[in-house]
Amino acid sequence: MSPPPRVEPEALPLFKGLDASVRAMLLRHAMVQTVAPNTVLFEQGLTPTFQPVVLEGSVHLFGRASRGGEVLVDIVEPPELVVPAAVMTAAPYLVEARTQAPSRLLLLQAQAFREAVEQHPALGQAVIRSLSGQFRRMVRQVKNLKLRPANQRVGCYVLALARRQGADVMTLPYEKTLIASELGMTRESFSRALSLLQKHGVAMRGDTLRIVDRPRLEAFAEPDPLIDPDETGLE
Numbered sequence: 001m002s003p004p005p006r007v008e009p010e011a012l013p014l015f016k017g018l019d020a021s022v023r024a025m026l027l028r029h030a031m032v033q034t035v036a037p038n039t040v041l042f043e044q045g046l047t048p049t050f051q052p053v054v055l056e057g058s059v060h061l062f063g064r065a066s067r068g069g070e071v072l073v074d075i076v077e078p079p080e081l082v083v084p085a086a087v088m089t090a091a092p093y094l095v096e097a098r099t100q101a102p103s104r105l106l107l108l109q110a111q112a113f114r115e116a117v118e119q120h121p122a123l124g125q126a127v128i129r130s131l132s133g134q135f136r137r138m139v140r141q142v143k144n145l146k147l148r149p150a151n152q153r154v155g156c157y158v159l160a161l162a163r164r165q166g167a168d169v170m171t172l173p174y175e176k177t178l179i180a181s182e183l184g185m186t187r188e189s190f191s192r193a194l195s196l197l198q199k200h201g202v203a204m205r206g207d208t209l210r211i212v213d214r215p216r217l218e219a220f221a222e223p224d225p226l227i228d229p230d231e232t233g234l235e
Contacts, residue, residue: 007055007078009106014053014081014130017122026116029109034102041082041097041105047090050107052082057103060178061095070096072181074137081130088114088127100174143227145184153183154193155221156228158202158209163229168211176207 009015009032015023032055035041041052044064052059059076061083073095076082086093087110117124144153157179161170172179180190198204200220201213211217 009053009055012053012079012106014079014123014126016126018120022116022120022123026108026112029112031107032104033107034104035099037099037101037103039099039103041099042093044093044096047092048083048087048110050110051084051087051113052097053106053108054078054080054082055104055106057099057101059097059103059105060100061097063095070181071184072178074134074141075100075182080134081127084127084130085134088117088131090114100178140227140229147227150183150185150189151193151196152221153185154190155197155200155217156223157183158197158211159217159221159223160228161209162211168214170209172207172209 009027009030010023015026035057041059042048044062054076055078057078059082060072061074061076062070063073064070076097081087082097082105083093083095085091090110117127144156148156158170161173162168165171176190177187180187183190185193194202194204194209197217197220201211201216203210203212
């Protein structure tokens with residue numbers, strides 16, 4: 001797969017329809033930051049001071065328990081806003097944000113961003129679109145976790161991964177513990193489910209998977225367009 005095109009701040013969908021003067025004002029109160037893998041952008045419980053926007057790479061959102069356990073809640077990719085709900089309400093973050101790979105972020109000053117959203121309908125509509133997409137993604141995730149047994153969740157994950165990577169031969173994008181956390185299971189359960197899929201149309205070698213019988217896998221996993229993202233990529 002070829003790398004995604006480089007996103008520049010001025011070309012963000014967030015700024016579409018904004019007057020040049022408003023865009024310039026927001027960028028005056030902003031910075032572009034390149035960060036290394038495993039960089040913590042913010043801790044849960046802190047109040048936002050910036051509105052991060054992902055330009056390259058990805059940001060993983062983790063929920064952490066007081067006893068020390070954590071779960072992967074969401075993955076934010078370009079050109080999305082990172083947790084705009086917390087920024088717009090000036091409320092404490094419910095999650096920790098961490099990069100998984102080298103990433104590039106636009107950091108908009110939170111107060112200037114909120115004021116601009118209040119004053120400029122085009123920006124407000126862009127934020128509503130972002131919030132709506134993230135809400136729908138969260139509802140899909142809740143339905144996936146509550147309506148499906150673990151083995152079906154893994155089967156649908158493999159089908160979705162093939163769609164994202166554009167081939168029936170694919171490589172797991174993250175370490176198995178991280179994927180298992182996203183799917184609401186332990187690493188051991190995830191590994192067992194992958195092994196079971198070899199009886200349902202999937203061949204496996206290390207971290208490389210190959211769908212050898214798609215109808216058989218779909219019959220087992222039962223993908224649902226109201227849970228799994230459709231082929232257009234709409235959430």
